[in-house]
Amino acid sequence: MYENNQAQAVIYCRVSSKSQEEEGHGLQSQETRCREFVAAKGYQVAAVFPDTITGGGDFMKRPGMVALLSFLDAQPDQNFVVIFDDLKRFARDTRFHLDLREAFRARSAKIECLNFKFDETPEGEFIETIMAAQGALERKQNGRQVSQKMKARMQNGYWVHTAPAGYRYKTVKGHGKLLIADEPLASIVREGIEGYASGRYxxxxxxxxxFEAHPDFPRNKKGEIVQQRVTDILTHPLYAGYICSKVYDLDWRKGQHEALISVETYDKVQQRRNGSAKAPARRNIGEDFALRGFATCGDCGVPLRSSWAKGKYKRYPYYLCQTKSCESYGKSIPRDKLEDAFGEVVKSLQPSPSLFALAKAMFRNAWDARLNQMQGAAQSAKCQIADAEKQIEALLGRIMNATNDTVIGTYEEKIGELEKTKVRLQDKLTYPVPYPGRFDEMLELSLKFLANPWKL
Incomplete structure (x- = not known):
């Protein structure tokens, strides 16, 4: 036994998460109880080592415990008593419990606990092992229970992980924590995804x-937006209102949260991502040459290049052909001359009243045809959904009777495909039918543009 006037105490405190530290004051309470215990024993507190993570049972993954062992290693000639509030703070895994006991033994450190007495007798070691095994069982049972609750909540349409960019959690009566749109970030994310789907980006x-052009868009610790975050945004079904999880084997479950984009937009994004690669747009084109990419050479038909020529007193803008095999190779046209000529052409683009009437009639016919098509598509979608449900029901029956794992896996893949098909069809049924007067409202702006494009 150490003599009271010689023993130096080292206090170890641990909680399982940062939230427990911030909300429950667990570390402070443990340290207070341990200091009272140390005072009663007549020890002196040499240091306090806190931890706010579990380490998954492995004590070497806890920064506080690693620091404590390093502290003991740095003073091999000093006798220390390591104080724990509870046996569960020591190690909640049988193997790691025994390894940690051996680590302290190798450093000649004594262990004392407020709620458990360590005994070096065979009977004491047996009881200690049983208590450690009980702690490991509780940890695994808690982990299983948490996992089951998270899966059940996701099955009910609730996202349980970190809210993605554009969403935040809000406690809603009858739902608990529910994802809601986080403005103005939600609008930025929506515009970005739809812009990529349409080819704008x-x-x-x-x-x-x-995204980088918006200061409010979330960044990493270095103040950067990494490319992986952009990819995650484009591929996350959550933005389309559905929940998918490989961890919990969930595929396209309808979420309780509001979608930022449609399933159709999501599909367009995936098609574009899986298509051929494109060279990134140059960042230095600027707005100096409005016809860059549109104006072509009259001889070879290749888009004209643009550049600034340096004069004696100032710089001059030019368009020029740089196709070596072209007769006009190297010939340049002053920017203002070319763009003014283009402006004169645009000014002359004013259709006649009879052409306006014809265009309006054509738009009206196309509008009516599209409405009829939407109604037919809705009816067809309902029939296809009913057919998909019948196929799913039949496949489930086959799975119940199947014994071959490969056959069962094939059936499950087919059911997953049918579920995705149902989701897309159900999304089409949610498309709003234009209200009366919408045609005239939309056509007015179009005709105004056609009447005099130069004004715009």
């Missing part, structure tokens, strides 16, 4: 620059 690099 040809590459993910361009979409990344769009």
């Amino acid at each position: 040809q590459t993910q690099a361009e979409l990344k620059r769009f």
